[in-house]
Amino acid sequence: MDEAKGQSERGWAIAVAPYLEKAPLAALALGISSGFPFAMIAATLTTRLAQDGIKKSTITAFSLAFLVYSFKWLWAWIVDGVHIPLLGRLGQRVSWLIVTGILVMAAVVNLAIQRPTSDIGATAVAAILVAFASSTFDIVIDAYRIEILEPRQLGVGSGMSQYGWRIGSAGAGALALVVAERSGWQAAYLVCALLALPAIATGLLLGEPPRHRDPVERKGFDAIARTVWEPIVQFFSREGAIIVLIFILIHKIGDTLANLTFRLLFDDLGFTNDEIAFYDVGLGFWAYLIGIFVGGILYEKMGMKRSVLFALILMAVSNLSFAGLAAAGHSNIGMAGAIGFENFASGFGGVVVVAYFSALCDLRFTASQYALISAGAAIVGRLITGTTAGALIEAMGYVNFYILTTVIALPGVFLYAWMLKSGLVDRSIGSAGIEGPGDVRDDGEA
Structure with missing residues (x-):
């Protein structure tokens, strides 16, 4: 009995150990700072505006501020190619972490001092400025995270980043409500602005990532044009780059189409707010966190390539659970099963798929290429959802709709399976997935 207990404890220690290494812990801190601005212009701002008596139609229009995140790739090249005077001595990534972190704090403070009841237009501009500063902060944070992690740590590091993002967004939302109840919304936003500090502190403590590679320095009139276009040209010069891009664009359409309609289903099935x-x-929050943890472990055991395929299958099948819930009607057990399964699959997929996208980057252009990849992964699903989801539900009902979202997810699964079998996944990997211990092209422990 004691021997079995000792083996079990050692097994848990081995499983947890990779999460306690310096780089994954840094990814956790980076994730916290990345997540908090989202809350400031999402649910927190919605609550603030509603309590100020702003019309619902006006409040929902503020969601347009999130479109800024979809276009961050347009200026990501600046983070890769422009050196900041004086602060640049600390390193390209560290200097940009400091500058963009300060910009986020300033933007949140600016939003704090707005008075929506007297000037809703100025409040809208302030929210857009938070989105712009936050998306630029994300560009730097993603690049720093990828470059500070060794290839063997990309799975665990992506998981810790996801943990941090959830803690930052949920924590900021809860903190804002608590402070606002006692001291008002201005004080709430001012306190939350301090959550940019973990990322800045991480950069100052750990310094420039050892894997960072500066682009080749050029002089002359074409220097800016090369800085803009070279990351894109480098990516598309790889074998099968167009196929990889197609996968990036389509792999999450079914998942996104389903996820953004769950609240409509719950309302129509008569579930209470409680x-x-x-x-x-x-329940969804904890299932998501468990999915992240399991994703990190299986990434180590299975390797990146097979764990991504498993995640794609898991995310596709999870949509069927909502078809089952829609068919069953109001059922707490059915809701628990569907929500638990879907969030577990999303947490698992968030780890391994983000690790794969991170590995696609060239270390000379990490900021530019990851910004382009992450924007491409979301934009098609959001566009289709915004233009067709409601009409599809009305036309075919929830059961058939969620079956359709599963079918829509299958091309991404089959395409990746073909990429895996043909060796294209290996050939498309950038230097971020190769340089350092633990080449992501290896098959893991299994």
Whole structure:
């Protein structure tokens, strides 16, 4: 009995150990700072505006600020190619972490001092400025995370980043509500602005990532044009780059189409706000965190390539659970199963797929290429959802709709399976997945 217990404890220690290494812990801190601005212009701002008596139609229009995140790749080249005077001595990534972190704090403070009841236009501009500063901060954070992690740590590091993002966004939202209740919304935003500090402190403590590679320095009139276009040209010069891009664009369409309609389903099935809060927010949160943890472990065991395929299958099948819930009707057990399965699959996929996208980057252009990849991974699904989801539900009903979202997910699964079998996944990997211990092209421990 004691021997079995000792083996079990050693097994847990081995499983947890990779999460306690310096670089993954840094990814956690980076994730916290990345997540908090999202809350400032999402649910927190919605609550603030509603309590100020702003019309619902005006409040929902503020969601347009999130479009800024989809276009961050347009200026990501600046983070890769422009050196900051004086601060640049600390390193390209560290100097940009400091500058963009300060910009985020300033933008949040600016939003704090706005008075929506007297000038809603100025409040809208302030929210857009937060989105711009935050998306630029994300560009730097993603690049720093990828470059500070060794290839063997990309899975665990992506998981810790996901943990941090959830903690930052949920923590900032809760902190803002608590402070606002006692001291008002201005104080709430001012306190939350300090959550940019973990990323800045991480950069100052750890310094420039050892894997960072500066682009070749050029002089002359074409220097700016080369800085803009070279990351794109380098990516598309790889074998099968167009196929990889197609995969990036389509792999999450079914998942996104389903995820953004769950609240409509819950409302139509007659679930109360308390039930939605308990299962969707509470149970879903913990299932997501468990999925992240399991994703990090299986990434180590299976290797990146096979774990990505497993995640794609898992995310596609999880949509069927909502078809089952729609068919069953109001069922707390059904809701718990569907929410738990979907969030577990999303957490698992968030680790291994993000690790794969990180490995696609060239270390000379990490900021530019990851910004382009992450924007491409989301934009098609959001566009299709915004233009067709409601009409599809009305035309075919929830059961057939969620079956359709599963079918729509299958091309991404089959395309990746073909890429894996043909060796294209290996050939498309950038230097971020190769340089350093633990080449992501290896098959893991299994």
